[in-house]
Amino acid sequence: MADNRPVIEMQSVNKWYGPNFQVLKDCSLTVKRGEVVVICGPSGSGKSTLIKCVNGLEPVDNGSITVTGTDVTDRKTRLPALRAKVGMVFQHFELFPHMTITENLCIGQEKVLGRSPAEAKAKAAALLERVGLSAHAGKYPGQLSGGQQQRVAIARALAMDPQAMLFDEPTSALDPEMINEVLDVMVALAQEGMTMMVVTHEMGFARKVADRIVFMDQGEIVEIGDRGTFFDNPKTERARSFLSKIL
């Protein structure tokens, strides 16, 4: 699926929180079109910060990040347009609680992309069908289960026709019986060729669809491997030790 054009390109990214704590240390990573990159590593290693930098939710101190050629770190870059291009799904779904599911899927399409209400609604309906939630279109987020809300969050990001999708532990706040319904949607997306960066501890997902696994520790990208090499033959002691705790 992957061709050679990079969708996301990070070069020597450094970031500090305050004067004394460097959260990202010289991180470089290129994600090609159609590639699925899984990011893992211990809690506090900088995974969330790294992917938030990709869509401009966190500024970097130096280094460069481009998304399909747009410089994320350029202050002139319009962040709403960038965030339409790179959809993001968080651990806690962050749907708009006072809007129906359909309205959640339409607002960005209308406000950011300038689609007509009819066009936005048609797109919303098609996406809700795809994630198996057509029957819930008129409900409010609070009336849905966690797994259903997370599928809505994925559909909402997809409604913007993104070039890439970022996921930050999308299943870790869910009850176990709901994890698979969300992973199934993500697997289908990966198999359809979506470019994805996914922070997750779901190593079954990683083994199934990841083209590459990135292992982070203490703000560094310590190791990048393909799924076979990384799981069966990690290069570093740090990765070995992490895997022994989670597998």
Ligand code: ADP
């Ligand atoms: P991960 O997602 O791998 O758990 P994070 O990127 O959330 O890691 O956090 C990396 C480190 O940065 C942690 O030590 C965390 O406490 C710290 N951190 C995260 N966000 C902030 C912030 N806004 N201000 C200061 N420190 C932060």
Ligand code: MG
């Ligand atoms: Mg995190």
